[in-house]
Amino acid sequence: MARVNKTRYALLGILAHSPMNAYEVKKSIEQSIGFFWQESFGQIYPILKQLEKEGCLKSFKEKKGSGSETTIYKITSKGKKELKDWLEKPVEKSPYRNELLLKLYFGDHVQKEVLIKHLQDTREEVIRLMGIYENIRKFVEELGESKAPTTLSLITLDFGITTTKSFLEWAETSQNKIKNSNF
Amino acid sequence: MARVNKTRYALLGILAHSPMNAYEVKKSIEQSIGFFWQESFGQIYPILKQLEKEGCLKSFKEKKGSGSETTIYKITSKGKKELKDWLEKPVEKSPYRNELLLKLYFGDHVQKEVLIKHLQDTREEVIRLMGIYENIRKFVEELGESKAPTTLSLITLDFGITTTKSFLEWAETSQNKIKNSNF
DNA sequence: CGTGTCATGTAATCAGTTACATGATTCA
DNA sequence: TGAATCATGTAACTGATTACATGACACG
Structure with a gap:
């Protein structure tokens, strides 16, 4: 199961959209695929250099306004x-x-309330995420109508929304099951 | 995000149920929490020893029938x-x-058929998993009625079932969206 | 007798995070 | 002037997989 390095493809994919510096790559990842893919600087900088050495990327210096x-x-x-x-x-x-x-699986060693709390905390966390997803969705929908890249980013976003919804249902049901169980 | 070693707790949790050897721990993990938690021998053997050194486990030799x-x-x-x-x-x-x-997110660089195939392959894989979940569910339900540990393992199993179901719906919808999009 | 499972381990390697270090620029 | 952000990196560490090695026992 999964031993190969996929960071390189995430970087190539981001840079296929537009050229940018390492710092912007990180930002861009966070804002686009961040909810299902993360990269740290400790990976980004060395791998960008390596990709250039392999001829997959070409770097050049650019002067920003202030020198x-x-x-x-x-x-x-x-x-x-x-x-x-x-x-x-x-x-x-x-x-x-x-x-x-x-x-949860090992939960018979603690009080029911502990498990209910864990479920509650996680629910609140994903509700927070859900809000973010739906805002992005609105933004993307308004931006580009029926463009292909838009379609694909909406599809990944919908994955987040639907799995979050089903998580919330499961979590609520599970909290009730635990409340009504005898331990 | 998550730097701490949790393997130790998985091992403790499994051994809290009943004593066994390292090999059986691996089997037991696969059969109970395997669909959301995996451990390899390369982790299990050293960490069991370490846990014993810390006094969290006690080991003893047992003779099997044949010496x-x-x-x-x-x-x-x-x-x-x-x-x-x-x-x-x-x-x-x-x-x-x-x-x-x-x-999928970077999918505008390939033919639509590629993405549809990826979704199809993943659907088939999760359908296979779904079958396994539902068999386990039946088995567990018949085994122990209303016992707490049963409740908890059913809850984790239901997580697998519900997220798989919502995945399948999303995947099918997404395949259709891709088919009808213009790229 | 050979294949499969039981059983125990180690070494090499790798992916990835985190911490550390440094410095420029921006802006209140 | 000081905090926040931009920008670029490296080193240490660690969690984890995979491959390798070895051997007993079971069973057809």
């Missing part, structure tokens, strides 16, 4: 091919770990 | 306390990565 320079990365045709080849490969399944479920 | 010995681990009262303390702590959120969504 200071920044390193902009631009995807090359080789980089685009690399990205496309990966996109066409089957999705590898990656390990999935859920700490809430682990605590 | 050979095996090392059985049993949880101690200190181990139970360690588990309970962790169970009471708030659930830490861990990084979530979804490769299918990543490929």
Whole structure:
């Protein structure tokens, strides 16, 4: 299960949209795919350099208004091919770990209230996320009507919304089941 | 986000149910919490030893019918306390990565058929999982009526079932959206 | 007798986060 | 002037998988 490095593809994918510096790549990831994909600077900087060495990216210095320079990365045709080849490969399944479920499963060692609290906290957290998703959804919908990239980003966003909804239903039901159980 | 080692708690939780050897711990994890939590031997063996050194587990040799010995681990009262303390702590959120969504988000670089295929493959994979969940559910339901540990394992199982169902709906809808989009 | 499962471990490797370090620019 | 953000990196650490190695026992 999933040993290969996929950070490179996330970076290529982001840079395929538009050239930018490492710092902006991080921001861009957070704002677009952040709810299902994260990258840290400790990965981004070295891997961008490595991708350039491989010829997948080309960097150049750009002067910002006030003298200071920044390193902009631009995807090359080789980089685009690399990205496309990966996109066409089957999705590898990656390990999935859920700490809430682990605590619930072993929950007979604690008071019921503890488990109900864990479920409640998680509900509140995902409700917060749900709000963010729906705001982004509105924003994207208004922005570009029926454009393909818009369609795809809405699809990923809808994944977040639907799984969140089903999580909330499950969590509420589970809280009630625990309340009514005898332990 | 999530830097602490939780393998120890998974092992303690499993051994809190009944004493067993490392090999059986692995099997037991696979059969009970396997769909949301995995552990490899490379983690299990060293961490069991470490837990014993800390006094959370006590090991003893047991002779199997045919002369050979095996090392059985049993949880101690200190181990139970360690588990309970962790169970009471708030659930830490861990990084979530979804490769299918990543490929969909960058999907405008490939043919629509590729994305539809990825969704189809994943649907088939989760349908297979769904079958397993529902079989376990039947089995657990028949086994123990209204026992607390049963309630809790059914709750975790229902998480699998409900999220799988909502995934399937989303995936089908998304396939249609992609079919009808212009790219 | 050979294959599969039981059983126990270690070493190499890797992906990834976090902390640390540094400095420029912006803006209240 | 001081805080926030922009910007670029490296080092340490760690969690985890995978591969490797070994051997007993079961069973057809």
